[in-house]
Amino acid sequence: MAEVEKSFKNLNLTKQIYSAIDDLGFNTPTPIQEKLIPMAIGGHDLFGIAPTGTGKTAAYLIPILLKLKYAQGIHPRALILSPTRELSIQINQDLADLSKYYDLRHQCLIGGIGIKPQIESLQKGVDIISATPGRFLDIYYGGNLFVRSIKTLILDEADKMMDMGFHPQINKILEIIPAKKRQNMLFSATLPPEVEKLSEEFLEFPSKIEIAPQSTTATSIKQSFYKTPNLKTKINLLSHFLSDSDQFLKVIIFCKTKDSANNIYKFIQRKIDDNVKVIHANKSQNTRLNAINEFKSGNIRILVSTDVSSRGIDVSKVSHVINFDVPIIYEDYIHRIGRTGRAEQTGSSITFVTEPDLYHLRKIEKIIRKKIEEIPIPRDVVIENTEQWEKQMIARELDNIKRKLNPDFKGAFHKKKKKNSDKRKPK
Secondary structure (H helix, E strand, O other): OHHHHHHHHHHOOOHHHHHHHHHHOOOOOOHHHHHHHHHHHOOOOEEEEOOOOOOHHHHHHHHHHHHHOEOOOOOOOEEEEOOOHHHHHHHHHHHHHHOOOOEOOEEEEOOOOOHHHHHHHHHHOOOEEEEOHHHHHHHHHOOOOOOOOOOEEEEOOHHHHHHOOOHHHHHHHHHHOOOOOOEEEEEEOOOOHHHHHHHHHHOOOOEEEEOOOOOOOOOOEEEEEEEOOOHHHHHHHHHHHHOOOOOOOOEEEEOOOHHHHHHHHHHHHHHOOOOEEEEOOOOOHHHHHHHHHHHHHOOOOEEEEOHHHOOOOOOOOOOEEEEOOOOOOOHHHHHHHOOOOOOOOOEEEEEEEOOOHHHHHHHHHHHHOOOOEEOOOOOOOOOOOOOHHHHHHHHHHHHHHHHHHOOOOOOOOOOOOOOOOOOOOOO
8 A cells, every 4th residue: 555655645634535546556547546536625616627547536526535535414515426326336436436435325326227226226225326317317306315415516528418419408407516625627638629618617717727738538549440342341340350369458448329339249259259248228227237347357248339438438448449339429439439548448449330430530640630441451351342232322422422522512322402393394
């Protein structure tokens, strides 16, 4: 423990915190922890911009624990809001790990599972709540949550909250929780206009902490892409990678849709490796949690997912993230690949890019301020011929992109004007 105290000594933490981080195997504070913890302890409103996997959760949880110290009353005194169930669960788990030597009670409030046990737990007393906005409001409007004791409010992954349309719910929560003597913190990996607007509504004279330029990715992640002409070639390339279990030790594969995720999962299970699970919005919350826990424990090597888990999987030693599809929301690329290269470990991200996807990839490069390396498809991977249905789909996508760049563009699939059948031909 002496080494931990020496590494964190400038942060003036307590013996309980030192013991907890020692148990977790933390050696030195990350840059955001070093900068944010003292300012949060000082009571400032904070606006943190940092890539995922930089240790920001511990950076804001530690000051909360130092502030609350011990269990008191039955009503919550701190609230942490996040956009997804998985992330709320992860935050609650981090709370359990960091507060193990404190007498503090914490509760996770999320949808997808029964509301009654959550209400019963709240009635026994709670100090810190980790919640998604919808379930928090459901319990509040049901008359089962007293919020006037909340003096610390944190919005995590604010950019995703805005993407998912949570702004109205956030505004309602800000209205019902007293603003007087409340410390607010907002965290985001990217800084779109909606997040800037939210920060102006939510924060009062905030101190801004920016660990890396806005929308950058962690330097510990090696990023590359492969040009893939069609779906079958993508499948062949995926098989090539996953067959190398010595290099691809722990892999997350991200797909654009639930159908795509299901199909990829079935293919991998049937043809490559049965140590695989799939998670998406149609899976029950318990099924998703069980899959993530099996992945964490190493019982499964491969996890196939939609963007439901691009924020909320905090798993160590993920060797590779494979983007089977380029994400629709460009900022999601940052959060997808942030599942690897976490906590100063190294990792690799691989993206499969079709001809229309190149347009989106260039937009992503602009956002992350980095060129992604192109790697040729290996010689032993069969490049399939593109079937007619896929050729038409690709042509439509290219037409849509060209029309976006030039509204006057008329492509192969533009709508033709309907002829006036009543108009008589001239004699």
